[in-house]
Amino acid sequence: MKQLADNRAESSNGFEPKIVGFFCNWCTYLAADLAGTSRLHYAPNVRVVRVMCSGRVDPQFVLEAFAKGADGVLIGGCHPGDCHYQEGNYKALRRYVLLRRLLEQLGVEPGRFRLEWISASEGERLRAVINEMVEQVRALGPFRGFNRLPVKLAQLHGQKECSKEPASVETVEL
Numbered sequence: 279m280k281q282l283a284d285n286r287a288e289s290s291n292g293f294e295p296k297i298v299g300f301f302c303n304w305c306t307y308l309a310a311d312l313a314g315t316s317r318l319h320y321a322p323n324v325r326v327v328r329v330m331c332s333g334r335v336d337p338q339f340v341l342e343a344f345a346k347g348a349d350g351v352l353i354g355g356c357h358p359g360d361c362h363y364q365e366g367n368y369k370a371l372r373r374y375v376l377l378r379r380l381l382e383q384l385g386v387e388p389g390r391f392r393l394e395w396i397s398a399s400e401g402e403r404l405r406a407v408i409n410e411m412v413e414q415v416r417a418l419g420p421f422r423g424f425n426r427l428p429v430k431l432a433q434l435h436g437q438k439e440c441s442k443e444p445a446s447v448e449t450v451e452l
């Protein structure tokens with residue numbers, strides 16, 4: 279937390295993105311471990327949640343991460359053909375494509391949500407992906423919540439506006 283606070287002070291606009299990383303136990307999580315033991319420096323903005331397979335990431339997890347204050351979500355899984363549960367990563371990919379479209383409808387910029395295949399030996403790639411995503415989300419600024427939802431609902435109901443207030447989003451410390 280102290281390191282995050284230091285970085286916050288260094289940041290030009292004072293904003294340090296909070297990114298939730300759902301990492302597969304068998305590949306991306308091990309890549310993060312490798313990056314650590316190899317002393318590869320990468321942005322400390324990712325809070326890692328270890329899952330047994332990228333296919334285990336329920337869309338609800340992603341929506342909840344954003345609703346609870348994440349500025350970005352990164353899913354890391356095994357390369358196609360390498361999933362320990364055979365097709366879990368294909369399932370993750372199908373969900374990702376659909377969820378990305380839904381999130382765009384809810385006002386979440388594409389740069390805030392990413393799926394990457396990173397194997398256990400790719401510590402360097404993990405570092406590059408994390409650094410790139412942190413820069414991308416930093417440029418987008420803090421996530422303000424699913425604030426287009428009232429407009430979309432209003433359109434469905436043929437009204438100008440459903441609510442003058444944007445949908446409130448509960449924000450908690452991650």
Ligand code: FES
Pocket residue numbers: 302303304305330331332333355356360361362363364366367
């Ligand atoms: S076990 Fe890694 S993505 Fe399925």
